[in-house]
């Protein structure tokens with residue numbers, strides 16, 4: 001099936017709706033294993049919908065078809081000295097997948113990265129969507145301007161809905177200037193608790209931290225704590241120095257400004273590359289930053305990596321252990337991102353019954369026969 | 379303004395409903411005398427008024443839940459209300475409704491600097507959220523000009539913005555979680571003091587839903603450390619086009635100011651008469667503010683000035699002190715007040731792609747001649763959110779209607795050039811009947827489907843946002 005336009009997608013979904021054929025939506029296929037196992041009889045590929053339809057650097061906006069490779073969008077932005085604010089992570093290493101990530105997949109899974117702590121998630125930069133719902137109807141919401149409160153914000157609802165409400169066909173973003181330089185403050189050997197305190201102190205300073213992470217095992221096996229600032233050169237050197245002074249009580253620190261190193265080092269954290277070649281399940285846990293170390297404490301067998309100042313914990317755990325029970329009492333949510341297929345527990349569960357009821361109601365409206373990515377969100 | 383026919387059955391049962399409400403609320407919290415409910419007859423869109431049947435002022439989530447349960451059982455329409463500063467008629471009552479005001483619920487429930495959030499009851503005013511954390515040098519970023527009065531409840535419902543949202547985002551980008559009471563009285567917790575939640579982004583759709591999905595009683599908000607300093611520069615230009623081009627160039631150069639505010643000549647003149655801010659005689663004035671340390675500010679302002687000079691400004695005034703900064707902002711902040719002093723006005727709120735600024739300003743000028751009504755423009759230029767103020771005389775028969783017609787034409791133009799009807803004030807009743815210029819019926823149906831799920835009987839603020847003709851069938855159920 002070669003679907004090239006939104007109309008093609010609409011008629012394909014509409015036929016599937018009529019026959020009750022369950023579809024698996026696939027973009028670049030690099031994040032297919034996220035979520036719960038999906039029931040499907042046919043594949044719907046979005047890669048035929050390709051291309052940037054509008055890019056206005058002066059208005060900080062870009063609009064693209066959902067099957068457009070993320071790399072194409074990043075390249076177009078880079079050519080004008082801009083970027084996507086939310087720094088989407090690349091799952092290929094962690095999940096052992098291959099293929100070319102598409103922008104539609106990024107949106108469907110609300111993929112963000114370390115910059116989320118300052119610049120927000122994918123959903124915060126997303127300003128417009130077009131999608132085909134589970135009956136084959138084309139729906140638009142939002143638009144191409146960054147301030148828009150006209151009607152309900154279905155744009156946010158679509159971000160992270162993992163295809164269960166519709167097939168995204170077009171997405172629009174608010175973008176930001178790319179920084180002139182970056183610098184990273186590095187501290188070694190801190191315990192989880194001390195490291196998160198240091199990150200919290202940095203994030204509570206006026207020095208505009210754009211990344212705050214702590215890994216239990218850095219490249220040479222020891223704990224490393226990292227704080228990133230970005231911007232114009234003078235400003236970056238001023239702020240990184242200020243941060244260094246602010247954190248002297250936490251011990252020695254060094255400053256990395258080499259662009260190749262800062263980029264690669266940060267990518268290693270942010271794409272969770274350290275877990276890529278290790279066996280075990282990988283969990284993504286979202287909590288209050290100060291609860292980050294508590295999570296690690298409750299999971300003594302796990303190796304942990306903290307991003308978002310401690311608020312995002314990546315945990316590498318022994319296979320087939322459901323950590324959700326262990327973490328009860330800490331508010332937040334945990335999702336298994338990688339696991340062996342024998343797992344009996346779902347990767348994702350709804351937060352509570354009231355929310356599950358609303359979510360079910362919404363799915364019944366937008367995807368009444370449940371033909372799109374059935375079961376992926378539980 | 380066309381509103382649905384009041385439900386006569388509900389009206390006939392008023393005494394009984396009052397009695398039931400009095401059982402779950404303190405006596406003073408149930409207002410039902412005709413003279414007293416009049417206090418709730420309108421919000422800041424004062425052209426439309428309608429006293430509600432009853433107004434209640436619950437003091438807790440439990441009380442809100444009890445009220446909604448009763449209203450749900452009795453089939454009584456409910457209109458949630460924060461501080462009543464909506465410019466879109468979002469809190470306009472219907473004569474058969476219960477106004478549910480959250481103004482008494484204004485407590486700070488928790489502040490956490492380590493994890494950088496605050497949890498408040500939703501009746502707390504926007505400015506007093508910052509007030510609660512500023513002794514520790516923190517602030518809550520979204521800053522609507524109405525921040526002294528407007529409540530977090532209204533901010534969440536309208537997804538309000540402010541002058542500084544180019545850098546910090548609007549309400550939805552700073553909201554971490556809410557406690558919301560559904561129309562049947564069920565209390566739901568959505569989100570929390572952490573960043574990502576499981577499942578669908580319900581918080582995203584609740585924010586900006588104009589009180590139609592549930593009553594928000596508590597909110598968890600992100601707080602930020604104050605910057606070391608901030609300083610504006612004022613620029614005057616020969617034409618709106620040039621000012622627009624300058625804005626675009628600043629953004630393209632990679633400088634991201636916290637605010638870029640634009641005022642055209644009619645606005646500057648009114649402001650000068652009123653606030654004596656010492657603005658230059660220019661066709662267009664920009665205020666650009668940057669933040670950071672002294673060095674950072676100087677560095678950024680130098681970059682901005684360099685760009686501005688290529689556009690031959692008639693004036694370029696950098697603030698050198700706190701007083702000068704305050705003077706530069708004084709005019710902008712007084713703009714609405716200044717206009718209000720010379721005339722009645724209607725404030726529009728459409729957003730346009732920044733590149734269309736010159737065209738749209740020119741067309742508005744032409745329309746102003748056609749309708750014989752003056753317009754002043756003051757707006758957030760960095761994000762294209764326009765605020766044309768159309769001046770009219772409320773005492774002159776026909777003037778309001780003429781003004782509304784003019785406004786509608788401007789908003790249609792905003793949509794035509796790729797923008798939208800409202801950037802931060804919301805649809806309410808004011809723009810309800812224009813919704814089909816931006817969305818088709820299918821798009822609106824998708825939105826109304828969401829309301830069906832949250833509020834199946836369409837009792838919550840049902841006459842807003844969607845054209846009555848397009849929601850008729852759903853409201854009839």
Ligand SMILES: Cc1cc2nc3c(=O)[nH]c(=O)nc-3n(C[C@H](O)[C@H](O)[C@H](O)COP(=O)(O)OP(=O)(O)OC[C@H]3O[C@@H](n4cnc5c(N)ncnc54)[C@H](O)[C@@H]3O)c2cc1C
Pocket residue numbers: 421422457458459460461462463464465467468469480500521522523524527528529530531532533534535536537538539540541588589590592593594595714802803804839
């Ligand atoms: C002079 C002036 C300047 C302004 N400047 C700005 C500006 O810069 N930026 C901006 O964005 N807006 C601005 N506004 C508009 C207005 O202040 C905002 O829309 C504000 O958020 C409304 O808050 P409120 O508490 O007054 O809400 P209300 O007017 O009481 O209600 C607004 C909407 O919220 C709903 N609502 C209220 N409480 C709840 C609740 N508990 N649960 C669910 N829904 C609820 C209501 O039903 C209604 O639809 C301005 C208004 C004025 C008068």
